[in-house]
Amino acid sequence: TQLLEQSxxxxxxxxxxxxxxxxxxxxxxxxxxxxxxxxxEGPVLLVTVVTGGEVKKLKRLxxxxxxxRKDSSLHITAAQPGDTGLYLCAGVGNNxxxxxxxxxxxxxxx
Amino acid sequence: xxxxxxxxxxLIKTRGQQVTLSCSPISGHRSVSWYQQTPGQGxxxxxxxxxxxxxxxxxxxxxxxxxxxxxxxxxxxVSTLELGDSALYLxxxxxxxxxxxxxxxxxxxxxxx
Numbered sequence: 001t002q003l004l005e006q007s008x009x010x011x012x013x014x015x016x017x018x019x020x021x022x023x024x025x026x027x028x029x030x031x032x033x034x035x036x037x038x039x040x041e042g043p044v045l046l047v048t049v050v051t052g053g054e055v056k057k058l059k060r061l062x063x064x065x066x067x068x069r070k071d072s073s074l075h076i077t078a079a080q081p082g083d084t085g086l087y088l089c090a091g092v093g094n095n096x097x098x099x100x101x102x103x104x105x106x107x108x109x110x
Numbered sequence: 111x112x113x114x115x116x117x118x119x120x121l122i123k124t125r126g127q128q129v130t131l132s133c134s135p136i137s138g139h140r141s142v143s144w145y146q147q148t149p150g151q152g153x154x155x156x157x158x159x160x161x162x163x164x165x166x167x168x169x170x171x172x173x174x175x176x177x178x179x180x181x182x183x184x185x186x187x188v189s190t191l192e193l194g195d196s197a198l199y200l201x202x203x204x205x206x207x208x209x210x211x212x213x214x215x216x217x218x219x220x221x222x223x
Binding site: 035040041042043044045048088090095096097099101102103 | 114143153154166212213215217
């Protein structure tokens with residue numbers, strides 16, 4: 001059983017569409033991170049959210065941390081083929097331990 | 111700065127054998143964490159080393175072990191390999207200032223036949 005549940009597991013969309021992926025848990029985290037992983041590479045950190053209710057924007061990506069610090073969402077506007085990859089969320093616990101979700105595999109078709 | 115490097119990149123072993131994987135962190139980073147990534151389970155935390163000491167450990171059997179050297183380079187060892195150990199093994203390093211910002215290497219793809 002995953003501590004962090006990510007949904008959807010797979011997502012295939014056309015270039016230009018918007019999408020939202022979710023990361024949910026019953027645990028409270030001191031912070032939550034989003035990573036993107038491309039084939040043959042390790043995950044790359046996109047953002048860290050710390051405060052409940054926090055919203056961070058990174059160009060076309062918008063990250064939100066839930067008020068209770070148990071869940072998060074990632075919204076991509078006008079998706080591009082370069083956004084294709086595995087999106088992972090990771091929750092950081094009180095003793096600095098980090099737990100990952102299984103990921104959302106996004107494919108953006110041109 | 112050079113990124114995190116892992117060797118070898120690919121490895122094929124048979125059941126019962128043992129394997130050692132190596133990770134060189136970013137220069138100046140003293141924390142090294144290891145993860146196992148499989149399609150079904152995602153990234154599972156193995157252990158974290160800081161200044162040659164294991165600081166955190168995940169829920170893996172004792173067949174999985176690791177160590178860290180004085181230059182912060184780390185190795186992990188898996189003994190008596192099982193088919194289910196086939197996975198991508200990722201190493202991540204972080205510095206003291208932002209310990210939660212981890213930089214991952216490209217991983218070692220282990221296949222157990």
